[in-house]
């Protein structure tokens with residue numbers, strides 16, 4: 001039976017416990033422990049296909065996951081674009097959310113709440129509808145209008161707040177009432193095991209790449225990628241884990257500061273609204289994961305993001321600006337990457353809602 005464990009103080013609880021995100025003893029994020037067989041089936045349903053890597057399988061499926069990898073050769077490297085913006089809710093978040101909302105449903109909740117820059121809100125509303133939960137989506141007022149519209153169209157209630165601090169307080173008010181499932185995507189380890197399916201798919205499609213470049217806000221994507229590639233190695237399927245390049249913007253750079261001890265100032269990076277998380281709960285885990293892979297953190301700014309965004313659309317990758325940070329980062333560090341390396345760029349969110 002899977003269980004929740006605090007890696008800091010040893011607190012442990014059953015899977016279907018009310019302590020599923022934050023340790024009630026010491027406040028650290030909890031980790032989901034379960035056995036991984038490493039079996040991959042022939043199913044065309046992502047969850048059934050990778051059930052050997054998952055703690056449970058959701059009942060409903062809307063085509064999340066199993067997104068294509070498209071290869072483009074530059075003069076020196078093989079660039080592998082993982083088209084995760086093609087998920088049903090327009091972002092990779094559907095991978096974690098499909099599991100997290102099913103979990104809330106199994107716990108018996110009828111209502112859920114989440115604080116988000118937008119993509120998690122779309123995803124949470126989409127899957128909540130499937131399981132009959134009402135969703136309250138708390139977002140900063142300055143979040144892209146298209147993301148708010150998508151949430152309303154799906155039937156979610158959007159509550160706008162002044163920045164992330166206002167959002168945290170509003171969420172507290174909701175979860176202090178009984179009956180609300182706090183999706184807690186910045187904390188909830190279910191997101192990490194869900195996002196790890198990207199690694200299993202890449203492994204099946206093109207093998208393990210030499211480098212992975214991923215945008216980092218809460219770090220759920222990055223931790224999922226590292227978790228997935230490490231599980232592939234632990235189960236004997238792969239012999240290496242890619243070097244992970246974490247991308248943040250100059251405006252909000254907690255991972256950079258934690259890695260290198262001081263901030264690097266330049267132009268703002270406000271175009272990357274999806275990665276403006278100033279205090280990620282799993283910061284120490286993110287730094288440790290990057291170091292374990294021999295990776296690094298690269299910072300980008302608005303002019304670099306805008307240039308990369310334009311280039312991606314011209315190549316037919318209709319992503320949102322946050323996703324373009326990976327190409328901007330690649331352009332900055334490509335000279336440091338050895339010739340003939342394969343480099344995976346995770347394209348995380350659709351640009352059709354940010355036009």
Ligand SMILES: Cc1ncc(COP(=O)(O)O)c(C=O)c1O
Nearest residue numbers: 119217218219220221274348349
């Ligand atoms: C488009 C996009 N890319 C990347 C991220 C960063 O993901 P994470 O919070 O898992 O680090 C987000 C987060 O909202 C996002 O919306």
Ligand SMILES: [Zn+2]
Nearest residue numbers: 006009023026
């Ligand atoms: Zn603890």
